[in-house]
Amino acid sequence: MIRIQDVFFSYPNGVEALKGVSLEIQDGEFLAIMGQNGAGKTTLVKHINGLLKPTKGTVTVDEADTTKVSVATLAKKVGFVFQNPDHQLFSETVEEEISFALRNFGFSESAIKERVNWALNLLDLAEYRKVSPFMLSGGERKRVALASVLAWDPKIVILDEPTIGQDSQQKERLRQFILQLNHLGKTVIIVTHDVEFVAECKPQVVLMSQGKVIAQGSAEKVLTNLEVVTQASVVLPQISQLFANLKDIGFPTEVIDVNEATDILLGRLGDSR
Amino acid sequence: MSMFDGFKFRSVNSSVHKMDPRAKFIYVCVMFAVAVMFSQIIPLLVLLIIQMPLVFAARVQKEWLRSMKGAAGFAIIIFLMNVFSLYFYGNYESLSAIVERSFALTLRFMVLIESFSVFFLTTSPDLLGLALEQSRVPYELCFAFTTAVRFVPVLAEEAQTIMDAQKARGLELEGGSFIKKIRNYIPILIPLIVNAIRRSLELAETMESRAWGATQNRTNLYVLRMGRKDFLLMLFSFAMLVVSVYVSLNVQIPNIIYLLNI
Amino acid sequence: MPIIETKNLTYTYPIGTKPAFEDVTIKIDKGEFVVLTGPSGCGKTTLCRCFNGLIPHFYSGKLEGEIYVSNLKVVNHPIHELAQHVGMVFQNPENQLFALSVEKDVAFGLENLGISREKMRERVDWALKITGIYGLKDRAPYELSGGQQQRVAIASVLAMQPEIIVLDEPTSFLDPVGAQNIFEVINRLNKDLGITIILVEHRLDLTSKYASRVMIMDKGRIILDGPPKEILNSEEARLIGVGIPKVTRLYQILKNKGLNLNEIPLSAEEATKGLLEVLRI
Numbered sequence: 001m002i003r004i005q006d007v008f009f010s011y012p013n014g015v016e017a018l019k020g021v022s023l024e025i026q027d028g029e030f031l032a033i034m035g036q037n038g039a040g041k042t043t044l045v046k047h048i049n050g051l052l053k054p055t056k057g058t059v060t061v062d063e064a065d066t067t068k069v070s071v072a073t074l075a076k077k078v079g080f081v082f083q084n085p086d087h088q089l090f091s092e093t094v095e096e097e098i099s100f101a102l103r104n105f106g107f108s109e110s111a112i113k114e115r116v117n118w119a120l121n122l123l124d125l126a127e128y129r130k131v132s133p134f135m136l137s138g139g140e141r142k143r144v145a146l147a148s149v150l151a152w153d154p155k156i157v158i159l160d161e162p163t164i165g166q167d168s169q170q171k172e173r174l175r176q177f178i179l180q181l182n183h184l185g186k187t188v189i190i191v192t193h194d195v196e197f198v199a200e201c202k203p204q205v206v207l208m209s210q211g212k213v214i215a216q217g218s219a220e221k222v223l224t225n226l227e228v229v230t231q232a233s234v235v236l237p238q239i240s241q242l243f244a245n246l247k248d249i250g251f252p253t254e255v256i257d258v259n260e261a262t263d264i265l266l267g268r269l270g271d272s273r
Numbered sequence: 274m275s276m277f278d279g280f281k282f283r284s285v286n287s288s289v290h291k292m293d294p295r296a297k298f299i300y301v302c303v304m305f306a307v308a309v310m311f312s313q314i315i316p317l318l319v320l321l322i323i324q325m326p327l328v329f330a331a332r333v334q335k336e337w338l339r340s341m342k343g344a345a346g347f348a349i350i351i352f353l354m355n356v357f358s359l360y361f362y363g364n365y366e367s368l369s370a371i372v373e374r375s376f377a378l379t380l381r382f383m384v385l386i387e388s389f390s391v392f393f394l395t396t397s398p399d400l401l402g403l404a405l406e407q408s409r410v411p412y413e414l415c416f417a418f419t420t421a422v423r424f425v426p427v428l429a430e431e432a433q434t435i436m437d438a439q440k441a442r443g444l445e446l447e448g449g450s451f452i453k454k455i456r457n458y459i460p461i462l463i464p465l466i467v468n469a470i471r472r473s474l475e476l477a478e479t480m481e482s483r484a485w486g487a488t489q490n491r492t493n494l495y496v497l498r499m500g501r502k503d504f505l506l507m508l509f510s511f512a513m514l515v516v517s518v519y520v521s522l523n524v525q526i527p528n529i530i531y532l533l534n535i
Numbered sequence: 536m537p538i539i540e541t542k543n544l545t546y547t548y549p550i551g552t553k554p555a556f557e558d559v560t561i562k563i564d565k566g567e568f569v570v571l572t573g574p575s576g577c578g579k580t581t582l583c584r585c586f587n588g589l590i591p592h593f594y595s596g597k598l599e600g601e602i603y604v605s606n607l608k609v610v611n612h613p614i615h616e617l618a619q620h621v622g623m624v625f626q627n628p629e630n631q632l633f634a635l636s637v638e639k640d641v642a643f644g645l646e647n648l649g650i651s652r653e654k655m656r657e658r659v660d661w662a663l664k665i666t667g668i669y670g671l672k673d674r675a676p677y678e679l680s681g682g683q684q685q686r687v688a689i690a691s692v693l694a695m696q697p698e699i700i701v702l703d704e705p706t707s708f709l710d711p712v713g714a715q716n717i718f719e720v721i722n723r724l725n726k727d728l729g730i731t732i733i734l735v736e737h738r739l740d741l742t743s744k745y746a747s748r749v750m751i752m753d754k755g756r757i758i759l760d761g762p763p764k765e766i767l768n769s770e771e772a773r774l775i776g777v778g779i780p781k782v783t784r785l786y787q788i789l790k791n792k793g794l795n796l797n798e799i800p801l802s803a804e805e806a807t808k809g810l811l812e813v814l815r816i
Binding site for chain 3: 419479487491495496
């Protein structure tokens with residue numbers, strides 16, 4: 001379990017990025033942290049694997065205080081996939097890229113082999129095993145970065161802006177993959193401002209604005225609340241915009257999904273017929 | 274980091290910031306020459322104090338103080354090194370004379386830091402590039418200069434992100450032998466270089482798309498014109514040079530220990 | 536007379552084994568607002584690079600077929616000449632700003648063209664005002680948000696007064712509000728100034744309502760081209776997997792189940808209007 005208690009954080013240049021954030025994330029939870037750029041989302045999740053230490057307040061991961069353990073120790077438990085794969089890829093082959101972290105963590109050669117194979121298959125990369133990651137397309141590089149983190153099987157997986165620059169097919173694959181990870185019992189935390197993506201994944205949502213958490217709850221609840229969504233400078237998903245417009249003639253507002261919308265509309269039409 | 278902040282341009286709307294970089298450059302050169310001319314406490318102290326109004330007029334006291342604080346560490350080292358070397362290799366009659374001389378040389382360092390700090394704090398790299406341009410330095414070089422300055426913070430941030438990304442994959446940067454330390458930096462250097470190349474390609478594409486190289490007679494949005502303040506600064510610099518040369522040739526500057534009768 | 540015209544255009548990168556796009560034949564008229572979309576790697580970015588001559592003048596490789604932009608045969612005119620007709624805005628705002636102040640950046644292209652200082656000042660201020668960033672003119676690029684930086688990039692090409700502006704995924708690094716502001720600026724350039732827009736985008740839910748035409752590329756070919764409603768409602772578009780707006784998808788499902796709206800909606804407003812019409816019967 002991740003427990004964030006009244007955390008404040010200021011960068012060395014004086015910018016106060018977090019102003020008293022408290023949050024509990026249970027094992028196996030699927031959470032989206034949302035808000036506009038500069039709201040403090042990435043700063044917050046960097047506290048979970050100890051890359052940043054709170055200026056005030058505490059962060060514990062499974063009862064371990066992040067100020068008392070090294071990033072490497074935390075990283076074994078908390079996998080962090082950065083936004084841009086080009087900020088981490090450096091190896092000659094995809095295989096070596098994926099084994100990098102495993103070597104750092106001191107896995108045995110046989111375990112490394114096994115896990116590399118597992119990760120390659122998981123992300124559909126087996127054919128690129130001996131290929132240089134720099135020769136791959138953007139979407140493929142993103143998958144290599146993901147594989148290189150999942151290889152050591154961390155119980156918590158953090159994805160920073162996973163949908164940036166992805167087309168809708170790639171997003172759909174990513175969605176299914178994330179749900180699969182969550183299904184395997186992993187805690188999955190995504191940092192994003194992609195409302196349509198979140199509306200499709202339907203995780204728990206934490207909405208941040210100016211270094212504070214301003215709302216949390218199910219995606220249906222948070223993403224249909226015009227007031228907090230506006231305050232966080234995010235926009236409503238298209239379907240919830242539609243239902244906000246239909247509120248006056250007696251429609252429910254907490255709808256973000258196309259299929260649910262269909263059922264509600266057809267049901268209503270059946271009544272009136 | 275804090276020391277470099279004391280040299281990083283800070284945009285303030287002040288008359289010092291609006292001055293012509295060329296005038297300020299002459300001023301810095303004169304300061305340099307004069308500071309080297311003297312090795313006694315009194316004139317160097319005068320030099321240190323005489324620059325302060327400029328710092329206040331430019332409203333960069335905070336940053337300036339930071340540069341001074343950052344330099345203090347070096348200053349102490351310089352001071353100790355001087356005491357040490359003068360004690361063993363110099364022929365001074367008393368320890369207090371050695372201390373005074375060392376202090377004066379440290380002061381000289383501070384004076385130089387102060388004038389450089391004022392120059393860089395108040396001169397936007399844009400204007401500096403323009404000054405270079407108007408001094409007939411080829412435009413490509415001036416452009417390279419301003420672009421480099423523009424991308425320093427961007428690259429610094431990128432390096433930090435890459436370090437974070439590799440640390441998140443279990444890379445430990447501290448500890449280990451010298452060879453191991455160097456090896457540890459490979460996963461950071463390669464992405465940094467790859468990204469720099471990719472970035473330069475994107476920059477080149479953008480430049481081309483903005484009509485780079487369309488004409489030999491490139492124009493500039495800004496033009497540097499020397500104003501009254503600039504002439505005053507140059508006059509002041511010149512006067513200071515003359516006075517200093519005169520003083521250093523004709524006036525016997527008393528030592529502090531002599532004045533205090535130690 | 537179309538402002539952009541290509542005939543059987545095919546291009547292969549120097550290191551490529553197969554064409555990045557092939558056999559592209561299009562005509563775009565003055566004042567159109569074209570949204571160009573398609574899966575990653577389908578060749579949209581490469582195609583855009585031909586519009587201002589980056590291909591074949593900056594990227595070598597093999598260009599076959601014909602392309603005319605503003606009545607200029609692209610192969611025969613240097614990029615700096617084409618740049619006065621076609622403005623290009625790229626994905627990453629950070630790598631499009633060179634100078635240390637906003638207004639100096641906006642002036643960059645005009646300086647390269649050797650425009651006189653008075654005229655330059657006039658045009659820079661004009662471009663800053665239209666893009667709504669006049670108040671930021673003395674700021675340094677790193678003090679700006681991504682959305683503001685991207686508006687500077689737009690102002691920079693606008694200052695050169697092009698007839699066409701091509702934007703290659705200009706909002707992919709931006710948050711929703713930043714993106715929306717950019718789309719509104721682009722829309723103003725199109726509607727108020729009559730500038731022809733070619734916008735490469737994945738986010739069709741936010742952009743298709745502004746477009747007069749949508750083109751979809753897949754595997755190096757243009758496979759769909761027409762009015763937004765028609766294209767986004769087509770079965771092919773859904774099968775290629777372009778992100779059609781959620782309300783358009785809703786319309787399709789409702790239609791399959793026997794509830795027919797009068798118009799194909801692209802935005803929540805249009806869907807509301809359509810639904811109110813049928814629900815009140």
